[in-house]
Amino acid sequence: MNERLRSQRIVLWGVGHTNAHVLRMWGLQPFPDTELVCVSNFPKATYSGMLPGVLAGQYPASAIEIDLVGLCQQNGAQLIVEEVTGINLAERSLQFRERPPLPFDALSVGIGSVPTTSGVLFAPQAQVLQLKPMQTLSTRLQQTLSAVAANRPASPLRIAIVGGGAAGVEVALCLRRYVKKTFETFAEVCLVHAGEEVLPGVTTGLRQRVQRELDRSGILVHTGRRVVSVEVEYLHCDDGYTIEADVVLWAAGAVGPSILSQLGLPTEERGFLQTDSTLSVCGHPGVFAVGDSGTIQNTTMAKAGVYAVREGPVLWNNLFCHLTGTSMRRYVPQHSFMKLLNFGDGRAAGEWRGFSFEGKWVWWLKNWIDTAFMKKFRVADT
Incomplete structure (x- = not known):
């Protein structure tokens, strides 16, 4: 050359x-x-907006991946991994x-x-998964849940998600479907958020719609509680409250x-x-x-x-x-x-200019926006 x-x-x-x-x-x-x-x-990038859909079984993992090797070659750029x-x-x-x-x-x-972990103590053997890097999340999640499920064959998996922003909420709503499909067992999912309300920065209407869906899905929400330490099977909060959890997914702050x-x-x-x-x-x-x-x-x-x-x-x-x-x-x-949140069952909720809405059509809209974005970075077949 x-x-x-x-x-x-x-x-x-x-x-x-x-x-x-x-x-x-x-x-x-x-x-x-x-x-x-x-x-x-990494030789690939991951589109975070569709990750909850992967957990819900709506997309294969490959649907949210961008092939950086192929994309750089296609566009005349060099890639250093x-x-x-x-x-x-x-x-x-x-x-x-x-x-x-x-x-x-x-x-x-x-x-x-x-995600921020400032001021939090983690026991070495605690099963804590950071959402990032997302390129490795699917592998890390499957390996961790497999190990925990093997030790609790007759009991549901207890999963705590720390962080009540959009990422934490969507993962909470979609994760039980992932556990049921992948491990053929039930998951007890809870959401822990340091603020007084989940989804800070959204309208009251959207927050209420999401809270109803969390309640309907059996997801227990702990608000006003900041996690200060994580031990094997336990989270300790700043108010003295203790939460049982086999696996912790960390999605708190940025x-x-x-x-x-x-x-x-x-x-x-x-x-x-x-x-x-x-x-x-x-x-x-x-x-x-x-x-x-x-x-x-x-x-x-x-x-x-x-x-x-x-x-x-x-x-x-x-x-x-x-x-x-x-x-x-x-x-x-x-x-x-516009904010759109995946419920994981073919429905979604959102807000635009102060108005909130939900339904199957909202999921269709979110899917259309996300897949159109990913098509821009598709590597042409050779």
């Missing part, structure tokens, strides 16, 4: 919603004399555990967020992956990179932080995939502007967006 070396290099660290848009656009209109390199810990250990800001290069540094002219950091605070770049109190409205990391031209990984100064927007999707075209534009020395575009977050 004697392809002439490109004079400029864009590096996408993480291939989530925003960076994936750049990769897709690269296949349609690559920048002249520039190469695109994607860096990921390797763990990043840092950034050399002086040399403008990405550092790896087991390969030489990778110089860049522009870098977009999009490695997402992780903080920046620890690596973000080790880069020498400005971060906010939760550990996310601080950016301006162009998605550029403050004080570091040519370094961008997108999706959950970045927090725009003077904004209060939640960490939600819809924002990451909308950032895609802005990042695409601003990468080009940085390389060519032209004025960048500002990203202006929308004030509201």
Whole structure:
């Protein structure tokens, strides 16, 4: 392969919603004399919005996976599957555990967020599963539940989900179907949330609809209780209450992956990179932080995939502007967006502009939106 070396290099660290848009656009209109390199810990990406549907048996696991190897090949980009250990800001290069540094002219950091476990003590033998990385969740979940089920052949599996946001609620509603189908046994599922109400930030109407569905499904909801320690078969809360659980799924809050605070770049109190409205990391031209990984100064927007999707075209534009020395575009977050929650039985609930709704048609709408999004990143058959 004697392809002439490109004079400029864009590096996408993480291939989530925003960076994936750049990769897709690269296949349609690559920048002249520039190469695109994607860096990921895994050879595939996982679309979190459809994960509850996998648990409910509505999709195969493959339906929510993006083949990064094939997608990069299809769009003329290079893929490096390797763990990043840092950034050399002086040399403008990405550092790896087991390969030489990778110089860049522009870098977009999009490695997402992780659930917060700050202040929580975990016993070494406790069966605790973080929802992320989602690329390995199906395998980790099956292995863990298999081991627990083998030790409780005549008893239901007791599963506690910590975190009452959208992810925790959807997983709670869909998980019992997964257990019944996979292990032919029953699961007792409870939801533990530190706030006074589940689903903070949604309308009262949607919260009431979801609460009715949780009640109908037999899912016990503990609100106003913060988990302070997890032992084998027990969770201990800050009010002294103890919850029995064989397996704990952790979906509480969102903080920046620890690596973000080790880069020498400005971060906010939760550990996310601080950016301006162009998605550029403050004080570091040519370094961008997108999706959950970045927090725009003077904004209060939640960490939600819809924002990451909308950032895609802005990042695409601003990468080009940085390389060519032209004025960048500002990203202006929308004030509201449609929220849709999967009930796991062919129904869903949602809200839009203050109105809440539920039914089979809502599931159809959610399925249409999700599958249309995934089609954008389908690798063409060869």
